[in-house]
Amino acid sequence: MSFDLKEIIAARLGENYELHHRHINRTLVAAQRVIGFDKVYARAEGAYLYDMDNNAYLDFLSGYSVFNIGRNHPVVKKAIRDVLDLDLPNMVQMDCSFLSGLLAEAITKRTPPHLDAVFFCNSGTEAMEGALKFARAATGKKRVVSLESAFHGLSIGSLSLMGCESFTEGFGPLMDQWDTRIALDDIASLERELAKGDVAAFVIEPVQGKGCKSPTTDFFPRAQGLCRKYGTLLVSDEVQCGLGRTGKMFGFQHWNLEPDIITLAKTLSGGYVPCGAIVSRRDIYQKTFSRMDRCVVHSTTFGRNNLAMACGLAALEVIDQENLVERAAEMGAQLMERIDALRAKHSFIKEVRGKGLIIAIEFHEPSEFKLKMAWKLLHKVDKVLFAQMVVTQMLSKHRILTQVAGHAMDVLKILPPLIIGEKEIALFVTALDNVLTDCRKFPGPMWELGNNFVRAAISSRRSSQAPVVSA
Numbered sequence: 001m002s003f004d005l006k007e008i009i010a011a012r013l014g015e016n017y018e019l020h021h022r023h024i025n026r027t028l029v030a031a032q033r034v035i036g037f038d039k040v041y042a043r044a045e046g047a048y049l050y051d052m053d054n055n056a057y058l059d060f061l062s063g064y065s066v067f068n069i070g071r072n073h074p075v076v077k078k079a080i081r082d083v084l085d086l087d088l089p090n091m092v093q094m095d096c097s098f099l100s101g102l103l104a105e106a107i108t109k110r111t112p113p114h115l116d117a118v119f120f121c122n123s124g125t126e127a128m129e130g131a132l133k134f135a136r137a138a139t140g141k142k143r144v145v146s147l148e149s150a151f152h153g154l155s156i157g158s159l160s161l162m163g164c165e166s167f168t169e170g171f172g173p174l175m176d177q178w179d180t181r182i183a184l185d186d187i188a189s190l191e192r193e194l195a196k197g198d199v200a201a202f203v204i205e206p207v208q209g210k211g212c213k214s215p216t217t218d219f220f221p222r223a224q225g226l227c228r229k230y231g232t233l234l235v236s237d238e239v240q241c242g243l244g245r246t247g248k249m250f251g252f253q254h255w256n257l258e259p260d261i262i263t264l265a266k267t268l269s270g271g272y273v274p275c276g277a278i279v280s281r282r283d284i285y286q287k288t289f290s291r292m293d294r295c296v297v298h299s300t301t302f303g304r305n306n307l308a309m310a311c312g313l314a315a316l317e318v319i320d321q322e323n324l325v326e327r328a329a330e331m332g333a334q335l336m337e338r339i340d341a342l343r344a345k346h347s348f349i350k351e352v353r354g355k356g357l358i359i360a361i362e363f364h365e366p367s368e369f370k371l372k373m374a375w376k377l378l379h380k381v382d383k384v385l386f387a388q389m390v391v392t393q394m395l396s397k398h399r400i401l402t403q404v405a406g407h408a409m410d411v412l413k414i415l416p417p418l419i420i421g422e423k424e425i426a427l428f429v430t431a432l433d434n435v436l437t438d439c440r441k442f443p444g445p446m447w448e449l450g451n452n453f454v455r456a457a458i459s460s461r462r463s464s465q466a467p468v469v470s471a
């Protein structure tokens with residue numbers, strides 16, 4: 001047998017974008033080329049990616065919060081090797097596999113005692129879809145209420161929870177008759193909907209992925225009270241916020257909530273193997289698996305696979321042993337304070353918000369007269385182009401990977417791995433200061449870059465290709 005992956009990589013690494021153009025998503029390739037994200041990464045470790053010339057890139061994106069424990073963590077690598085070395089039986093299906101039992105035990109040791117029953121799946125959107133089914137089965141009600149600016153995944157059920165047209169356009173009809181969206185903090189609308197008595201679940205993200213917003217009022221505790229009053233289950237989507245990201249183990253803990261169901265994915269398996277989970281109260285769980293002939297009424301083939309379960313066990317242990325929850329809170333506070341201090345110097349910065357290490361930097365029209373003109377020109381074409389300009393320059397000039405936070409938003413979002421320290425904070429803040437200083441030179445190279453985006457955006461609209469990449 002002559003298959004040798006190392007040889008293939010040594011011989012062909014660098015063909016990435018040609019291969020993707022030919023066989024995968026060529027629109028994404030085009031967009032990545034426009035924004036200068038068409039790098040070839042050869043290696044990764046901790047908070048850094050390395051290109052083929054061994055240049056280091058600081059990863060403040062973490063694969064959209066998959067690598068909370070850093071990339072290629074040795075403890076997770078060892079767990080994978082152990083599973084392979086032991087030749088364990090995997091996915092027998094008609095048995096109760098050992099590692100999934102252990103991971104369920106490890107998760108429920110970290111959740112509040114009432115969240116004691118676990119269902120394993122493969123992704124965040126799958127966990128959300130399952131949570132909706134569990135809620136319907138448990139309450140006998142059909143409707144779901146969610147928040148307008150939410151992100152819950154891109155399969156039809158999760159998509160139906162979201163108000164963002166840039167994700168839903170062209171994929172309808174969604175489950176609109178069963179899903180109602182309300183604005184964050186709009187407690188009156190929530191009560192109006194729940195009072196109808198037919199709502200199975202109210203779904204929240206503790207800090208919204210799109211724009212990193214949380215309530216500015218006591219909306220969440222009051223919403224939980226209303227859910228209890230009207231017999232609706234509270235579902236907290238912890239796919240991005242869970243497992244330390246916000247500086248607490250779970251995002252809902254910032255408001256002392258007691259959700260009935262939570263969903264997990266992303267960092268649960270430490271970044272190697274897809275893994276998602278629904279964690280709910282046992283009585284809710286049993287309403288789905290209510291009779292012997294319904295014992296696999298909700299299931300998925302790869303849900304409890306050994307590699308995912310072993311990685312999950314290892315990743316949870318790393319989060320505890322390296323005190324990553326506390327570290328996220330501490331480093332997040334430092335980082336936000338230092339970015340906020342840049343506001344005095346750069347009138348582009350409107351607000352710095354977030355919790356722990358999920359942080360948004362929102363921009364607005366600068367106060368300087370000559371910059372207002374440049375700003376307005378960009379914004380006539382697309383609201384995200386200024387943030388994209390900053391994101392592009394952070395990567396091309398300073399080798400720091402960040403993202404724009406969502407469509408129609410002037411927001412740069414960062415999701416650093418929870419292992420970062422003062423060195424990484426200093427690198428980021430110095431780079432952002434430098435890029436925003438460059439933005440104050442008009443005319444200048446930054447605004448030339450902006451002009452290129454304007455041209456690309458206009459021509460992409462003609463050919464219906466995406467000008468910016470946001471998630």
Ligand SMILES: Cc1ncc(COP(=O)(O)O)c(C=O)c1O
Pocket residue numbers: 064123124125126128151152153154205209237238239240241265266
């Ligand atoms: C809050 C939240 N929920 C659900 C999802 C969907 O997860 P997945 O991409 O694994 O389907 C995401 C993904 O970004 C997310 O941020």
